[in-house]
Amino acid sequence: MDARRRQILDAARRCFVRNGFHATSMQDLLAEARLSAGAVYRYFSGKEAIIGAIASEALAEVAEAFAERDGERPPGLDDIVDLVLRGEGPSLAASRESAGLLVQIWAEALRSPSLAARLQEVVDEVRVLISGMVARHQEQGRLSSDVPPERVADALIALVDGFVVRRAVYGDADPEAFRDGLRALMGASHHRRT
Amino acid sequence: MDARRRQILDAARRCFVRNGFHATSMQDLLAEARLSAGAVYRYFSGKEAIIGAIASEALAEVAEAFAERDGERPPGLDDIVDLVLRGEGPSLAASRESAGLLVQIWAEALRSPSLAARLQEVVDEVRVLISGMVARHQEQGRLSSDVPPERVADALIALVDGFVVRRAVYGDADPEAFRDGLRALMGASHHRRT
DNA sequence: TGGCGCGGAAGGAACGCTCGTTCTACGTTG
DNA sequence: CAACGTAGAACGAGCGTTCCTTCCGCGCCA
Numbered sequence A, B: 001m002d003a004r005r006r007q008i009l010d011a012a013r014r015c016f017v018r019n020g021f022h023a024t025s026m027q028d029l030l031a032e033a034r035l036s037a038g039a040v041y042r043y044f045s046g047k048e049a050i051i052g053a054i055a056s057e058a059l060a061e062v063a064e065a066f067a068e069r070d071g072e073r074p075p076g077l078d079d080i081v082d083l084v085l086r087g088e089g090p091s092l093a094a095s096r097e098s099a100g101l102l103v104q105i106w107a108e109a110l111r112s113p114s115l116a117a118r119l120q121e122v123v124d125e126v127r128v129l130i131s132g133m134v135a136r137h138q139e140q141g142r143l144s145s146d147v148p149p150e151r152v153a154d155a156l157i158a159l160v161d162g163f164v165v166r167r168a169v170y171g172d173a174d175p176e177a178f179r180d181g182l183r184a185l186m187g188a189s190h191h192r193r194t
Numbered sequence C: 001t002g003g004c005g006c007g008g009a010a011g012g013a014a015c016g017c018t019c020g021t022t023c024t025a026c027g028t029t030g
Numbered sequence D: 001c002a003a004c005g006t007a008g009a010a011c012g013a014g015c016g017t018t019c020c021t022t023c024c025g026c027g028c029c030a
Helices: A002-020 A026-033 A035-043 A047-067 A078-085 A098-110 A113-139 A149-169 A177-184 B002-019 B026-033 B037-043 B047-067 B078-085 B097-111 B113-139 B150-168 B176-187
Strands: none
Touching: A002 A035, A002 A047, A002 A098, A002 B150, A026 A035, A026 A047, A026 A098, A026 A113, A035 B047, A047 A113, A078 B150, A098 A149, A098 B097, A113 B047, A149 A177, A149 B097, A149 B150, A177 B150, B002 B037, B002 B047, B002 B097, B002 B176, B026 B037, B047 B097, B047 B113, B097 B150, B113 B150, B150 B176
16 A cells, blocks of 8 residues: 555654654654554565655755756846745745754655765756856856856755755745845846835 | 863764764763763763753854854855864864754754754844944945845855754765855856965 | 871762563454 | 464563672771
8 A cells, every 4th residue: 555655654754853863762663653563564674664755856856956947047146046045835945844854854864875876976966957057147248157066056956955954944934035135246237126 | 170061072972973873872861971870870960961961062153153253244145154164173064973863853953942042042142243344344335235234144044054964964075165155156257265 | 196087089880760662462443 | 163363471681780899009007
């Protein structure tokens, strides 16, 4: 039953968001899923597998959020950030929960090579997409061309990651205000859009 | 004996950097410190206390790294980032270890109100300092003044945080390359300094 | 001065508990 | 009735912590 798997993963996600990967016990998870140990272990080989599945799903969401914006030509580079952040629905780092999950995944990746690899994969993918956007801006002369687009992409990714941190850790973060600051930073003369 | 306390904290830091807060057991820590349980529990009330002490130290380093740059007038706003990142010695996020520790602190702050409070404190402090730098730039007309300096500061902090994530998680990150990307992003016409 | 005894610091075995996991018996369904 | 998926008790391991013991250095008194 695929629904059972989903039920377990949903419960796991709630637990992990609430308490972190290592601080949630299997029994917390079982209680949240309203399932017994036997039931859960039929679908997952263990805790590690569940963590892996949750992380994989979250990273897939991230990759998807970026991918579905590919090809769009944002009016300004500063819009790239909320282009992604604004993804409709509960996607990516739109919610504080997802942002928190992402932070936990980063921390977990520090000690799990397999997770680190998966993370690297997603980042590389995103980097290519963003670099493409940057390159297109450079062709249009909106951006100096004497810097490889990848470097600019890295700065943009750092911006997004930094925003994720803010969302997750320092409480809510207003994308609108953030973009204002960003826009000023970029020395753009255009003012905030109404 | 203060040296004992240091010995324990140093060992704990090494362990936490290697395995994360929750994945290092007390016995790992005891072995690393070459001390017995009785000895350690004389200086700390428990694991939580040790985590708290380590986190506090790390955050103090961050605050200090920003504070000691206060009053400086960086040539460009893009320099603010590596102004901090470059702190001489093994400070702040200069090392990958410190960056990793910071990521773990973020993750931990998601479930520890006291740590979150301490974090908030440090961030607020930093925000004030950066806002001051930004305001000075605005006064000089190097930056449009129609955005509150705090918002620009938030963007800069996100940048730094994003760089920390990159350092810690995605492997090494070259501050030089990062600043190039940033400079291009900011639409500045000045090219990389030799 | 020499021996004794005291106090604080460290050692490490042991504790109770909770962890992740396994296993067997039961209920349900086709 | 056979087959499957679930429940939940049970298990060993390992956790964080406690506590009793040992060790060591210094001062006190005969």
